[in-house]
Amino acid sequence: MREFPTSAAFCIAALLTSAPLSAKTLVYCSEGSPENFYPAVNTTGTSFDAGSQIYDRIVDFERGGTKVVPGLAERWDISVDGTVYTFHLRGGVKWQSNRLFKPTRDFNADDILFSIERQWKESHPYFNVTSSNHSYFNDMGMPALLKSLEKVDEATVRITLNHPEAPFLSDLAMEYAGIQSKEYADAMMKAGTPEKIDQEPIGTGPFYLVQYQKDATIRYRAFAEHWAGKAKIDDLIFAITPDAEVRWAKLQKGECQIMPYPNPADLDTMRKNPNVQILEQPGLNVGYLAYNMTKKPFDDVRVRKALNMAINKKAIIDAVYLSTGVAAKNPIPPTMWSYNDDIKDDPFDPAAAKNLLAEAGYPDGFSTDLWAMPVQRPYNPNARRIAELMQADLAKIGVKAEIKSFEWGEYRKRLQDGEHQMGQFGWTGDNGDPDNFLNSLLGCAAAKTGGGNIAKFCYQPFEELVAKAKTVSDQAERTALYRKAQVVFKEQAPWFTIAHAVQLVPVRKEVIDFKPSPFARHTF
């Protein structure tokens, strides 16, 4: 049986300066209000943080890592052809209760069926409740992947896939797959208030919801009957504090003990504060500049390589990421399994870049656009500033880059439609599987208009490697395939890989054993 994530999560030795809080209360200065408490229609980390305290999933990610470990299923079998997953569910798992509903039974297979079918089948009575926009279920390709879902008995569920999919278990460990109570759903449907299950949720997780005051606080209390034992903190409070400066002020004063997303400008002061420590976790993300390979001159690998050598990556990281980024040489972050550390990054060598450009037929350079996001993203703190630095570097080899930007939604859409020549973009991993980067961002299917492969890179040797890796279940074999794919990526240079942003979580010294998640989630 796996170790319960919250069991070792916190020992709060002493809390707060003046407020008479219980010694077992943890206040987390969260950055915003959740959309609601139904993770399947949520798209933001803020909402996932709020929901993941309440819900469990069939399988889970290990605390602070990306390895899949048992959740509500204590074990599972996978058929030899990789298409049939049989989950053996944990017994004696209790549901929480609230003012609207008192459960009469433990968690069972019906709840799994309800939670998946609610997102899958349009005829399901709950499909449209709260929202029909089950973003992640669709984005992870579930409608096309799932063939059938059966209840074998109360404690066994069988899921059959249309084709083998190695990342399937990782997909089920994501927040959107949080398990809701069918009995509660039936009761609320009968009462004529089906949406209540998403507004006043109950789950099987370590904390139950006590009160949510929009834009103010979310209060949770430890669920004493949790299957892995009661959490070590009694009360968990999310003090919703959108401004990073104010979060920092509250942390200094002891009004909260953990804050996410510090302002990079405050980091030096934070490091000097004796009551605070900054936890670091290399983020599961990558920021990059993509060359549109369907447009000249970026269809020529020599041009792409030349530009890669002309841009001073270190200067960008020093000036823009400050201490919050590490140079990226591969499309996947170093913490991800199968990362190929043997690969050498393209050197910063403007003279060699100019020669290579001349060899490609552009001795005097050329003109191009250079797109920069209008907003700060987790993997890129200031795309405009990065674009300016790139522009200056490229000018030295004769490439005249015109910086362009659009409103964020419009930017992303045009980029995915391939309107750019060079464009900055990035990615934060969903499930810790290399496929989520290499296939989603560089596969041929994603290279079509509107797809996430904005370099429009469709190269058969690469495609064969990542396509094969997706279907084999042996991790060693997958690792070998992905390592080779990274070599091909580097040779073909569809991107100038910029950096992997480091996730920083300032916490007060009284907080012991909090582990930041590589997915930038905050679960307690």
Add this chain to the structure above:
Amino acid sequence: MVRFALVRISQVIPTFIGITLVAFFLIRLVPGDPIEAMAGERGIDPARHERLLRDFGLDQPLLIQYGRYVSRVLQGDLGRSMVTRETVLSEFATLFPATLELSFCAMLIALVLGLPAGILAAVRRNSLLDHGVMGAALTGYSMPIFWWGLLLILLFSVELDLTPVSGRIGDVFYIEPVTGFLLIDTLLSDEPGAFASALSHLVLPAIVLGTIPLAVIARMTRSAMLEVLGEDYIRTARAKGLPGYRVIWLHALRNAAIPIVTVIGLQVGVLFTGAILTESLFSWPGVGKWLVEAIGRRDYPVLQGGTLLIGAAVMAVNLLVDLAYGMINPRIRHAA
């Protein structure tokens, strides 16, 4: 007076229609649509995008959308947030008391300090006090709210440890909303210390939000008083031997009241605008912060409904101010 009131109320109707138009069309001029805004890096496939636009009724021509919107508004239905799926009215009802409480306290500070400061500055014209008050008023008026708020937090909360940093009440208190006004709810609750906590959380945001209205009221009071103090009837009152305080409070201030009341009425709009920044800074769960987030998410129903309701509140206050003119000055009442 009844006719005067009816005329004023009838003038509210075109303003209200104007607000529905502005609220509806202005947000649609901002590039990007709500579905795209929700999508993140991954984007959304065109078929699902289409379907969601249809679900939200955004696939129809703008004029049809507007017609449906107005028809729903007339039935009291402001729609549901596209993000939370809660009704706009219920979200507004939850959050508005917080904004109202903050605005009320900010206005109280502005009036309690601004009126006497303006009167004193006028009575002691060209004195050190006058220059001091006007200098402070000009500084207050020019102060960027966000910066001013951060300065106060750093000084009073972090350095001096006198006030809480942000929020509406200490995390230790668990108050079930009854009226939504926390000062009242804490008094109704049995929790000892809750009222003091709520009050201490209100101090800094109310000062920050009240700063600009305070400055404006002080300056306007001084200017209106100066005008009145030069009138013949004031000289007559003084010549009759009336005590100074009676001359100022009964004769001067009453006649200077019209422009002052006008400015106070207009400051209500300023307060709601200022609340957007103040609430964001102090994590105050009011409608200002709600609307700012809705802009980022292109949450059309929230923006339309929120603008409409806040617009209605401002109009209601201005209507009251107009009616107050009639009471203060009978000539206005009769002219109508």
